[in-house]
Amino acid sequence: MDEGRQTTEPSTGLQPGSTSQAAASILRPSSPVRIVSLLTDFGQADAYVGIMKAVILARAPRARLVDLTHEVPPHDIARAAFLLYTAAPYFPPGSVHLAVVDPGVGSRRRPIAIATERAFYVGPDNGLFTYVLARDPLRAAVELREPRFRLTPVSDTFHGRDIFAPAAAHLASGGELGDLGPPVSDLVRLPPLRLEVSGAAIQGAVLHADRFGNAITSIGPLAWEGEHLVLAAPGGPLRFSAASAVVEVGGERLRGIQHTYANAAPGALIALVGSHAHLEIALREGSAARYLNLGPGDPITIVYAP
Amino acid sequence: MDEGRQTTEPSTGLQPGSTSQAAASILRPSSPVRIVSLLTDFGQADAYVGIMKAVILARAPRARLVDLTHEVPPHDIARAAFLLYTAAPYFPPGSVHLAVVDPGVGSRRRPIAIATERAFYVGPDNGLFTYVLARDPLRAAVELREPRFRLTPVSDTFHGRDIFAPAAAHLASGGELGDLGPPVSDLVRLPPLRLEVSGAAIQGAVLHADRFGNAITSIGPLAWEGEHLVLAAPGGPLRFSAASAVVEVGGERLRGIQHTYANAAPGALIALVGSHAHLEIALREGSAARYLNLGPGDPITIVYAP
Amino acid sequence: MDEGRQTTEPSTGLQPGSTSQAAASILRPSSPVRIVSLLTDFGQADAYVGIMKAVILARAPRARLVDLTHEVPPHDIARAAFLLYTAAPYFPPGSVHLAVVDPGVGSRRRPIAIATERAFYVGPDNGLFTYVLARDPLRAAVELREPRFRLTPVSDTFHGRDIFAPAAAHLASGGELGDLGPPVSDLVRLPPLRLEVSGAAIQGAVLHADRFGNAITSIGPLAWEGEHLVLAAPGGPLRFSAASAVVEVGGERLRGIQHTYANAAPGALIALVGSHAHLEIALREGSAARYLNLGPGDPITIVYAP
Missing domain, CATH: 2.40.30.90 (Bacterial fluorinating enzyme like)
Structure with a gap:
């Protein structure tokens, strides 16, 4: 196993080791094909997840898609946040994590994308990324407002398809976070895990x-x-x-x-x-x-x- | 977003915009890697879906596979037809949609493949494609009779594996619809959605x-x-x-x-x-x-x- | 269908035809991209399967992943063994089958990888491979002891992630079976199917x-x-x-x-x-x-x- 690979795995428990190489990889201009992980509460009886994948592959044909789970209990943001926290460290640097547990879809909650030292995160600003950010420091966050990276028209009921999937595709094909919209701060956070x-x-x-x-x-x-x-x-x-x-x-x-x-x-x-x-x-x-x-x-x- | 990409998405609701570019893409000799979507009532507790994927990848190693759902209630053709109708417009032109909800497997119902302006559809001729065809006009349909594009022997109980998956693989690797068998007409249609x-x-x-x-x-x-x-x-x-x-x-x-x-x-x-x-x-x-x-x-x- | 392809499919029932070409393919130095199939009792409500896929893709970025099923009833080794037996013949030669139904994780049961004429199998030595081996003769088996092909540290509760996924990735990227650890014999076998x-x-x-x-x-x-x-x-x-x-x-x-x-x-x-x-x-x-x-x-x- 070479050095580059070691950075893809946690050295102790879930804590990643040195992330400097990971960050370098994210910034590398001709990055390898990127993984998009998908985590939702959509279940698997409908076609919602397949539709999101279609949108991603239409815009990022070489992206590799990995399902984390789609069986999060409906609207259970905390559970999704914990599952993402347990899974993210095992993905290669530069992976894009698309998480859609979104009871506030169509309301004023912001759609966001985040870059950390190791990865990108895309989803609603409702606390989904609380636990990963406690371990993997935030570098930048934007609100997903750029029309080029949204479907037309944007529905009020399925931002996973219309806003989040196109944003994930942009990042998975090596696009810049800053292209997606203006910087945001004061992200919504869940209370920390009780300890x-x-x-x-x-x-x-x-x-x-x-x-x-x-x-x-x-x-x-x-x-x-x-x-x-x-x-x-x-x-x-x-x-x-x-x-x-x-x-x-x-x-x-x-x-x-x-x-x-x-x-x-x-x-x-x-x-x-x-x-x-x-x-x-x-x-x-x-x-x-x-x-x-x-x-x-x-x-x-x-x-x-x- | 460039012009080519716009054709991959519906412009209003589920109605695709101009499809002339889509059709051109289908006919392009050196087409990019194609997506095969899968929609069945097989559930996920058995290995049936995985077996179909194995058959596809054995014959079309570069195909991209996307599950729509496998949790269609057993034999519920109408539900599968509606799910396919909601999902198909989000796939890139030239995608192959493999749908197997097939209570008549082994009987005289015909196995078919269809080309429309935008996509290919493969499955039993039992109405599964009714709603997509109402929106995306039929260009050609064939009955899947060609032995080169079937497994040997063909079982009487699993045409998804023995007939439909090889046909989808042929189309996904850029093969001609006409290779798969003779033209058919008078496709079975479900009653239209009540409106x-x-x-x-x-x-x-x-x-x-x-x-x-x-x-x-x-x-x-x-x-x-x-x-x-x-x-x-x-x-x-x-x-x-x-x-x-x-x-x-x-x-x-x-x-x-x-x-x-x-x-x-x-x-x-x-x-x-x-x-x-x-x-x-x-x-x-x-x-x-x-x-x-x-x-x-x-x-x-x-x-x-x- | 050319000769090479015929070897990817059973000629009668589930019995593969000539396997000499399959074996040649396995040994070919610049093998094509390999498929990794996944079969577990992990269900799909947690992120366990997604984590295994992340580990595989971090080490074998070009591997193609195919789920057989993750809904094997917890700890039902016999059912998993039968499902694997029904599915394996449809995969192309050289595929890697990763099966994790592992009630003995963390105990003294051995983690193993097996090469047969047609394929590789990776998982716990608890009988999972009994039925495939009855049809597809064993060529070699090793115990997964090599630290380079394990995550660090190895947990006592999730060898799917820490031991089996890295081993599958090694084989999927064309690595040698012998790299993974010392040869083993006397594999655990289930009683044969009653007949x-x-x-x-x-x-x-x-x-x-x-x-x-x-x-x-x-x-x-x-x-x-x-x-x-x-x-x-x-x-x-x-x-x-x-x-x-x-x-x-x-x-x-x-x-x-x-x-x-x-x-x-x-x-x-x-x-x-x-x-x-x-x-x-x-x-x-x-x-x-x-x-x-x-x-x-x-x-x-x-x-x-x-």
């Missing part, structure tokens, strides 16, 4: 359940150092013993934080570090979220010893 | 609900002209005031046709022009189709004043 | 139901010879009359094995040869699996006359 450290307790919240019924939480990123865990907490790294930590969630107390699902017996609850480097609660061969009746916002605590 | 204008009323029907519970209707295409709407009715354009129109559906009377979802209060019903330029009934942050118990064929009326 | 011939009866089992409610069975591959069927049975080909065969399943006796769904009246049960060349039970315009209450492992018998 509080007090005394010997780390407090967070359940975010959502994944397909396997694993409850993903706001506590992270967590990295292994031997048998200790290091939490990238707001006040600085927090190091504690995984085996002696106690996780309190849904009325249960789980002793120890494990490496993987296979560390639990079938039918047993387990706390572990999930693939997104956040604390996760699983039930081996079952659904932890259903078993503990966990939903978004439910509290979770790690009581730890250094 | 009747009488006195001061426009009558139509609910088609289906989309993922958000929005009820899509047969009344369209509708285009905005300031605060008036123009319906492309069979007898000629019909212009009326959006604000003073009254929509009757599911026992409710909704005053005014709105621009977008955000014009309604949360929990309120709203009539609006959807992204496919058809009248749509929505419930802000809820499912209009469920709330009004609307299903395919249910009547809807606009009472309008010029 | 017993005794007297005038062929006995098998229901495997699963597809989206249409068709019950797919272990009895196959079956090929038509006029109005006779030829079963590729372990003891040699078995030829019998389709019309006089009697199929016993779920307490019903069905007379004759048909060519296609359209041979049954609406609402009638039918036994036919499905698109994967296995015996299948269908209910015209309904779900045979639900009607007969059929589940995996339920017995099915063909009583035949030569």
